[in-house]
Amino acid sequence: MRLRLLVVSLLSVSFLGALDHTVVSTSLATIAGDLGALEQMSWVVVGYTLSSTVLLPVIGKLGDAIGPRSVFLTSLVAFLAASVLCGFAPDMGWLVVARVIQGATSAGLQLMSQTILAHVTSPRERPRYMAVIGAAFPIAILIGPVVGGLITDYWGWPWVFWINVPIGLAALALAVVVVPHIDPAPARRFDVAGSVTFTISLVALVLAVSWVGDPSAARAAMVCFLTAVVSFAAFLLVELRSPQPVVPLRLFRNRTIAAGLALSAIIGIGLFSVTAYLPTYFQMAYRTSVTVSGLVPIATVFGMLVSNLVTGWMASRSGRYRVFAISGTMLAAVGLFVMALLPVGLPLWVPMVVMFFVGVGTGAFMSLIIAVVQSAVPKTQLGAVTASVNLVRQVGATVTTAVIGGVVATGVAGLLPGGLDIATLTPQLVHAADVATQAEVAAIYTSVFAPVFIGLAIAYAVGVVAAVLLPAGRLSEEQPVAVDAQPLPA
Numbered sequence: 466m467r468l469r470l471l472v473v474s475l476l477s478v479s480f481l482g483a484l485d486h487t488v489v490s491t492s493l494a495t496i497a498g499d500l501g502a503l504e505q506m507s508w509v510v511v512g513y514t515l516s517s518t519v520l521l522p523v524i525g526k527l528g529d530a531i532g533p534r535s536v537f538l539t540s541l542v543a544f545l546a547a548s549v550l551c552g553f554a555p556d557m558g559w560l561v562v563a564r565v566i567q568g569a570t571s572a573g574l575q576l577m578s579q580t581i582l583a584h585v586t587s588p589r590e591r592p593r594y595m596a597v598i599g600a601a602f603p604i605a606i607l608i609g610p611v612v613g614g615l616i617t618d619y620w621g622w623p624w625v626f627w628i629n630v631p632i633g634l635a636a637l638a639l640a641v642v643v644v645p646h647i648d649p650a651p652a653r654r655f656d657v658a659g660s661v662t663f664t665i666s667l668v669a670l671v672l673a674v675s676w677v678g679d680p681s682a683a684r685a686a687m688v689c690f691l692t693a694v695v696s697f698a699a700f701l702l703v704e705l706r707s708p709q710p711v712v713p714l715r716l717f718r719n720r721t722i723a724a725g726l727a728l729s730a731i732i733g734i735g736l737f738s739v740t741a742y743l744p745t746y747f748q749m750a751y752r753t754s755v756t757v758s759g760l761v762p763i764a765t766v767f768g769m770l771v772s773n774l775v776t777g778w779m780a781s782r783s784g785r786y787r788v789f790a791i792s793g794t795m796l797a798a799v800g801l802f803v804m805a806l807l808p809v810g811l812p813l814w815v816p817m818v819v820m821f822f823v824g825v826g827t828g829a830f831m832s833l834i835i836a837v838v839q840s841a842v843p844k845t846q847l848g849a850v851t852a853s854v855n856l857v858r859q860v861g862a863t864v865t866t867a868v869i870g871g872v873v874a875t876g877v878a879g880l881l882p883g884g885l886d887i888a889t890l891t892p893q894l895v896h897a898a899d900v901a902t903q904a905e906v907a908a909i910y911t912s913v914f915a916p917v918f919i920g921l922a923i924a925y926a927v928g929v930v931a932a933v934l935l936p937a938g939r940l941s942e943e944q945p946v947a948v949d950a951q952p953l954p955a
Contacts, residue, residue, distance in 0.1 A: 470643040471585065472594055475578040477636045478541060480601035481629060482571035485548075486513065487609025492617035492625050499622065502557035511675055512561045516568035518859045519667040523660045524573045525580070525852025526711045529845055532649040533580045536848075538640060540573030545633045552623035576855060579835055580848045584647050588840035588940040589784050592833050596777025599832030603770040606740075607763060650845035658703045659711040666696035667860070674867035713849055716842060720936055722850065725838035727931035728790060728830060729854045733861030735797065735924040736827045738869055739917065740765065743820070748892035749910040751813055752903055764817040768824025769831065776829045784939030786830075786837050790932035793829030796822055798925035805918035809907050826925075830932070840940055869917055876913035881906075 489496075489509070497506035528536045547566040554560035582594050616624050673689035676682035704710040716722050743765070744758040751758075776789045800823035807816060835854050842850045878887040882905060895906050 467643055468585065470639065471581075471645075472597060474636060474639045474643050475582060475598055476601060477632070478537075478574050478640065479578045479598050480605060481633055481636065482544070482574040483601045483605035484609050484612070485544075485567060485571055485626075485629060486517075487605045488613035488616070488625055489513075491610045491613035492622045495617055496560070496622045496625075497557070500554065500557045500560065505557045505561070507675075508557070508561045509564050511671075512565040513568035513571075514859075514863065515668055515671050516565045517572040518671060518856065518863065519664045520569045521572055521576060521852040521856045521859070522663055522711050522849070524569075524576055525848040525850075526656070526660070528577055528580050528848030529650045530655060532647050533577045533584065533848060534644050534646055536573055537577035537581060537644060538637070540570040540577065541633060541637050541640065544570035544574060545630055545637070548626045548629040548633070551626035572855075576848070576852055579839075579851050579855075581644060581647070583836070583839040583847045583851065584844060585645060587942055588836065589942040590781055591836040591839065592777040592786070592940070593781035594777075595832045595836045596773050599773055599777075599835075600770055603766045603773070603828075606766045607770075654709060656703070656707045656709055656711040659700060659707055662696050662700035662703055663711060666693045666700055669693035669696060670860070671863055674864050677867055677871060711849070712853060713846060716846070716850060716853075719841055720934060721841040722838055722853075724931045724934045725834045725841075726853060726857050728794070728834045728928055729838075730857040730861040731794070731924050731928040731931070732827055732831055733858040733863075734865045735801070735921045735928070736765070736769075736823065737858070737862035738865035739921060741866060742869060742873060742914075742917075745892070746910055746914050747813065747816070749895060750809060750907045750914070751811075751816075752896060752907060753813060754892075757813065760813065761817050761820050765820040765824040768821040769828035770824075772825040772828030773831050776833055780833055780836075780940070784942070786833055786940060787932065787935045787937055789833055790830040790935060791929060793826040794925050794928035794932050795826070796829070797826030798922045798929060800826060801918050801922035801925060805915045805922065807911075809904075809911050837935070837940070872917060873913055877909055880909045880913070 493506055493509060496509070524536060524540075544567060547563050547570060550563040551560060551567065554563060578598055579595065582598060583591060586594055613625055616622075616628060669689040669692040673686045673693060676686040676689070679686075701714075704712060704714050717726070740762050743762050747753050747758040747761055772793070776793075780786050780789060800819050803819050804816060804823075807819070835851065838850055838854050839847055874887065877890075881887060881890070882902075885902075885906070890906075895903055898906075
């Protein structure tokens with residue numbers, strides 16, 4: 466029973482953190498307009514993304530050093546405090562700082578949920594429970610924008626943040642009771658130098674890819690790229706000499722970990738990066754409305770959700786995991802390749818079905834690979850390796866999103882006919898144009914996105930190789946010795 470309650474607690478907190486990211490997107494323009502800072506609107510997203518990404522290794526190492534329960538409860542309290550501050554923000558600077566705190570603590574909630582689960586379950590049980598926790602993200606994508614819009618329209622945008630408080634307090638009360646005490650790793654000196662150099666390198670990288678498509682920020686982007694390279698080189702030197710590195714590089718020699726990290730990165734590169742552009746693609750190439758264009762990402766995420774839950778249950782039943790990674794990467798690669806070949810003018814249900822299967826393929830190993838990688842390390846390094854799996858996924862998504870944005874903007878601008886300017890090109894403008902112009906723009910977007918889909922298909926093809934390199938075998942049924950809980954019946 467206690468394990469059931471623990472899973473409920475971890476799921477509710479993970480869902481709260483995931484929903485916080487998606488629910489704000491709908492109300493962002495309203496918030497920026499009320500605070501009189503539309504030009505700074507992007508920093509609300511960039512600040513959250515930066516902190517939730519760059520602090521993952523530090524949070525993971527803290528979880529190993531002082532115990533995941535302490536980091537989890539501290540992150541939850543700080544997340545609720547930041548939510549209150551966001552709702553009371555009098556200006557954009559206040560809001561951005563509060564969102565930075567929210568991003569960092571949200572990363573702590575997600576990461577420690579996965580780490581705690583790894584401590585209290587056997588490798589065989591873990592995929593089933595990890596799939597349940599992992600379901601928080603696709604569900605948040607599905608309902609977050611709608612919930613954010615309804616709250617903003619009927620209650621006001623501060624409640625987008627304040628709604629976290631009553632839910633979070635209930636989750637906190639449950640967590641205090643059911644989250645077990647887990648002994649930390651033997652005390653050693655914390656790797657401050659590694660944490661600082663790694664944080665600087667990732668902050669610089671994320672800022673660089675965020676600004677790379679803005680001509681006015683080209684010089685700043687170049688400076689950030691150079692800073693990222695120098696800082697990352699310094700980080701490698703520090704980690705090679707550190708007795709307790711924040712990112713244990715020696716773990717990457719393990720084939721399971723190396724292949725698992727590659728597969729996790731491919732999820733960010735191959736799917737998470739393109740979902741933001743799918744609505745625009747279908748509005749232009751298929752001439753759909755804004756509302757209808759959202760059906761394709763919804764179909765993709767729904768496929769991911771169903772597959773994530775089903776394969777997690779199947780892997781726990783059989784102990785096998787390699788087959789799901791191989792079949793999932795192959796299915797997603799084929800689906801994205803088919804997307805590149807679809808001609809203009811097909812009914813919308815065709816790409817919806819194709820992207821549904823891309824989601825199914827990705828969901829087949831999305832949460833499973835975390836459980837597999839966790840099974841390859843001692844318990845004293847669960848936080849660090851779990852952070853690494855999440856980190857490569859988020860960095861892959863962030864960098865590839867920027868690359869796709871640049872490719873699409875450059876490609877469309879170079880092919881647009883005279884009289885149309887990409888700076889003012891909107892779906893509404895295209896839909897109001899004559900039939901010939903609509904067809905031409907549709908053909909342009911189809912031709913520009915075709916190589917994007919092919920590139921992402923190639924990324925998943927590389928994932929097939931990584932999946933094949935996973936060692937064959939079954940997850941162990943050995944129970945952890947310090948678990949005050951009983952597993953759910955199979």
